[in-house]
Amino acid sequence: MMMRTRRFIAGRKLVQDERGDVPGWVLVTLMTAGLVVVIWAVAGPALVGLFEQAISRVSGM
Template structure:
């Protein structure tokens, strides 16, 4: 019965450690990441895609329509 108690106690300790590790505050973690950096990269990527679509949109649409006409005939 004592072996069961030790196993149960160690299981509770591991569970408690796992739960307390998950509830740390952001300032306690040494690798929080660079939030402004990934926001800037995301915005720049979205602007780049929008600019490319605005510039190449008509040419892509004409190419698509030409391909569909070729397949249809």
């Protein structure tokens, strides 16, 4: 009985430790989304120009 209780407590502590890391993952996700938006804003016009140039060369216009 004592061994079962120790396992239960150890398992519960592991779950609590994992739950404490959620704000870190949320922060990483938000920072990644922010970087994507910034990079897209900076590189977007250049990528559109590159795409239009490639399409015009392929279509021969």
